[in-house]
Amino acid sequence: MKILANDGISDLGKQLLEEAGFTVITDKVAQEELANAVNEQGIEMILVRSATTVRKEVIDACPNLKLIGRGGVGMDNIDVAYAREKGITVINTPASSSQSVAELVMGHLFAISRGLHDSYKNMETGDFSALKKKYAKGVELRGKTLGIIGFGRIGQSLASYALGCGMNVVAVDRTGNPVNINVPIGNGHEANISITPSNDLHSVLGQLDYISIHVPKQADGSAVIAAKEFAMMKKGVRIANAARGGVINEDDLLEALSSGQVAAIALDVFENEPNPRKDLLNHSAIACTPHIGAATLEAQDRIGEELASLIIGQFAVKN
Ligand code: NAD
Numbered sequence: 001m002k003i004l005a006n007d008g009i010s011d012l013g014k015q016l017l018e019e020a021g022f023t024v025i026t027d028k029v030a031q032e033e034l035a036n037a038v039n040e041q042g043i044e045m046i047l048v049r050s051a052t053t054v055r056k057e058v059i060d061a062c063p064n065l066k067l068i069g070r071g072g073v074g075m076d077n078i079d080v081a082y083a084r085e086k087g088i089t090v091i092n093t094p095a096s097s098s099q100s101v102a103e104l105v106m107g108h109l110f111a112i113s114r115g116l117h118d119s120y121k122n123m124e125t126g127d128f129s130a131l132k133k134k135y136a137k138g139v140e141l142r143g144k145t146l147g148i149i150g151f152g153r154i155g156q157s158l159a160s161y162a163l164g165c166g167m168n169v170v171a172v173d174r175t176g177n178p179v180n181i182n183v184p185i186g187n188g189h190e191a192n193i194s195i196t197p198s199n200d201l202h203s204v205l206g207q208l209d210y211i212s213i214h215v216p217k218q219a220d221g222s223a224v225i226a227a228k229e230f231a232m233m234k235k236g237v238r239i240a241n242a243a244r245g246g247v248i249n250e251d252d253l254l255e256a257l258s259s260g261q262v263a264a265i266a267l268d269v270f271e272n273e274p275n276p277r278k279d280l281l282n283h284s285a286i287a288c289t290p291h292i293g294a295a296t297l298e299a300q301d302r303i304g305e306e307l308a309s310l311i312i313g314q315f316a317v318k319n
Contacts, residue, residue, distance in 0.1 A: 001066075001315065002042055004029065007049035009071065010297075013304020020312045035061035045069065045315075047307060050291060051274070053077040059086060067311065071303040072097055072294050073153075074244060076217045091310045095153055096302035097294035102157035104293050105212050105240045106165070108266030109146075112238050114138035115264070117287035139238075142166035147208035149173075149224060150215035150243065151197040156181060158212055163193055170204050171197035205232040212240040213247055223249040230256035237261070242268040242293045250280060257285050268293050 002023045005014070014024045022045075029037040035058050038046065045067040046054060054068050056079045068078055070092040080090050111117050115135045122131055146162045148155045151173035159169045159181045171179075178196040185191060198204050201224070205211075211233070215224055225239075226249040239262060241248050250271055256262040266287040270276035273291060281288055294303070 001044045003045040003047060003311070004038065004041070004043045005047040006034070006052045007047070007071070009047055009307065010300040010304030012301050013308045016305065016308035017311065020308070020316045022311070022316075034058055038062045038065065045311065047071060048077065049294075050074070050077055054083070055079050056082050059083050059088065067091065067315070069307050069311065071300075071307055074216055076244070089314060091307070093303045093306040093310075096306050097299040098153040098157040100296040100299035101154045101214075101242050101293035102161050103296070104268060104289065105158055105242050105266070106161045108240045108242075108268070108287055108289070109141060109210055109212070109238065112240075112264035112266050112285075112287050113141060117266075118284045141210070144168070144209040145170060145207055146210040146212065147172060147204055149201060149211065149213045151175075151179065151195070152214065154242075155212075155214040158214065159195060160184070163191070167210070169195060170207060171195050172199070172201045172204060173197035174199055201229070202232055205229060206234060208234060208237060210238050210240075213243045215243055215247055217244040217246060221246060223247060223252075225249065225253075227252040227255070230261055233261060235261055236263040238264050240266040240268075242266075245269045245271040245273055245276075250277065254279060254283070257283065 002025060003017060004025045006029055008026060009024065017024050031052060039062060044064055047069040048054060049071045059065065059079060059082060065088055067089040068083055070078060073092065073094050075092055078090060083090050115138065119131065119135050142165060145168040147170045148158055149172045151171040155171065156179055159171065160183050162169050163181060164183045164185060176197055176199045178194050181193050181195055183191040183193060213224065218224065224247045230252055253265065264285045267280065268289045269291055270280065280286055
């Protein structure tokens, strides 16, 4: 069986699939050519990350498609219910990238606390003494309170890192169930800390020095953080969004930055990917990365391995 891994697959994932007898094609096909390529090359499985979309039109145009696989969590780029109605297997790898996203967020929280993102841009051309003064008002993470909105796999992994750094963690989630967070400290030590999320976002916003958002794209497309929520936050709050574009209203965010209500924000995701608006990208108080939350070698190996094992488990015998 032929598999098109249109947004790439780790060497390990490819190797496992090829050893099981599958042919894995990694030559990227443009979105508008996808259906043609699938039909012309006799491809029966498409693997994607977040870049390629597999919507109803592609599904309808490819009657021999047997499986759509998403390397990662959010499946908002696939018409999952429609595909399943048509008898196509749809799989993803929900847990493989949690640690990788959590580490990116910690990197961003440290960066926006000291203006690292802006300093990196300006050191080559700027005046050293002026820049030294400009970045002299950094803040520290230890002892501060981090609010994690969306306390699922990634939110809990982030809590582990933040607690390990000496931050206080307040969680918000619809579920409200207590969660035991394991905090590996190194040198063989660990701690276990129970956190019960609040289900009332508005009641906690005023306590938070930092906020990180880890909810999925909302079913109705609405923002979880907009003008009303910014107004409830502590002045000078720092925020990270590595969830999905649109969970923060970008117009309201720019206003909150202008007024100083938000001191700085890190964005890994944007409303208009892959062409985010320029006034976000060139804003000195916004640290931007191009949707790389899951993009570590370790996470890509875990994703490739998990996809391969799911496919081999379901399809190898029929091959
Ligand atoms: P998850 O399903 O384990 O957790 C999401 C949690 O959010 C759930 O516990 C749910 O109850 C909660 N939730 C949903 N809407 C809420 C709301 N309005 N208010 C409060 N809680 C709410 O998902 P996860 O694995 O932690 O991933 C979270 C999201 O991160 C994914 O859906 C995806 O969009 C994003 N993500 C981004 C990257 C990246 O590269 N930046 C990588 C992986 C995942």
